[in-house]
Amino acid sequence: MPTLTKLYSMEEASQHNTEHDCWVVIDGKVYDLTSYLDEHPGGDDVLLAAAGKDATDEFDDAGHSRSAKELMKNFCIGELDTSAPTIPELENSSKKETNNYSQNLMELTKQYWAVPVAIVGISVVVGLIFLRKK
Numbered sequence: 001m002p003t004l005t006k007l008y009s010m011e012e013a014s015q016h017n018t019e020h021d022c023w024v025v026i027d028g029k030v031y032d033l034t035s036y037l038d039e040h041p042g043g044d045d046v047l048l049a050a051a052g053k054d055a056t057d058e059f060d061d062a063g064h065s066r067s068a069k070e071l072m073k074n075f076c077i078g079e080l081d082t083s084a085p086t087i088p089e090l091e092n093s094s095k096k097e098t099n100n101y102s103q104n105l106m107e108l109t110k111q112y113w114a115v116p117v118a119i120v121g122i123s124v125v126v127g128l129i130f131l132r133k134k
C-alpha cells in the first residue's frame, strides 16, 4: 500500500516558528521539534533559531551522529512541497497578470491611441492636398 506523505509549503512551515510550535525543514523533510526542544543535546536555542526555516546546512554543520539521524525520524511530519512557490507574492503577481490580460490590453490601447489618430490625420491632410491640386 502506498504511504501518504503530507506535503507542506515553505510558507506554511515558516509559520511554525515559536517555542510552542517549532517546525524545521531538513533535506526536504519537515520536522516538528516542539517536544524535542528541551531534550536536544545541542540546546533549544539552535533549534529555535532555525524554527520555521530550512536548517539543512546548520544540521549538517553540527555533524550529527548516526543515532541522531535515526532519532530525527520520530519527528518527521511530512515533506516540503517543492511545487509550491517559496515567495507567495510571486505567485500572486503572476496570477494577477493572467487575470488582468484584457485590462493590460486596454491600458496599451489607451497609451497608444495617438498612433491610429495620427494615421487618419495624415491621410486626411494628404487627401486634401491631393484634391486641391486637381
Ligand code: HEM
Pocket: 024, 026, 031, 033, 040, 041, 042, 043, 046, 047, 050, 055, 058, 059, 062, 063, 064, 065, 066, 067, 068, 069, 071, 072, 075
Ligand atoms: C531533526 C532533529 C534533530 C535531532 C534529532 C538532533 C539530535 C541531536 C543529537 C542526538 C545531538 C548530540 C550529538 C549527536 O549525537 O550527534 C545533537 C547535537 C547538536 N545538534 Fe542536533 N538534532 C536535530 C536538529 C538540529 C538542528 C536543526 C540543528 C541546528 C540548527 C542542530 C544543532 C545541533 C548542535 C549544534 C549540536 C551540538 C553538536 C556538538 O556538541 O558538537 N540540531 N543533535
